[in-house]
Amino acid sequence: MNQGITILDIISLHLKTICSIQSLDLLSHMIPAHTCISPVISQLLRKQPMSPAKLSFAWRTAVGETIHRASTVTLTKEGILEVWAVNQHWRREIQRATPLIIPRLQRLLHGTLIKGLVVDAPVEKRAPRRVRTAKP
Numbered sequence: 830m831n832q833g834i835t836i837l838d839i840i841s842l843h844l845k846t847i848c849s850i851q852s853l854d855l856l857s858h859m860i861p862a863h864t865c866i867s868p869v870i871s872q873l874l875r876k877q878p879m880s881p882a883k884l885s886f887a888w889r890t891a892v893g894e895t896i897h898r899a900s901t902v903t904l905t906k907e908g909i910l911e912v913w914a915v916n917q918h919w920r921r922e923i924q925r926a927t928p929l930i931i932p933r934l935q936r937l938l939h940g941t942l943i944k945g946l947v948v949d950a951p952v953e954k955r956a957p958r959r960v961r962t963a964k965p
Contacts, residue, residue, distance in 0.1 A: 891933035920950035
């Protein structure tokens, strides 16, 4: 029964490559997980055609679970990433993190050109300000 290549096979191959390049002995050195996982995920995503599911997975990987839950994302034909945040607070947080998010997504979506990121959110209705009157 042919099960194909598993993620463990890819991680094992990546570790062997790192070890042969750096001449490391696995028994005497620890390899940080982030040096293995990111290239493996990128390699897996690279082979998949662009789809909403691929974009959503890459978004979740790049921004983390919390921001992922507070937003939805689409990619226009022009390469603009449109993000819809659940409220103004998350819109501001995503805008602040944009310089970190775009390079992460470009690494994960190798070959997909992301020219920019636009964040929008519903306008929050605020209670009217109280007008303070001077005391006599």
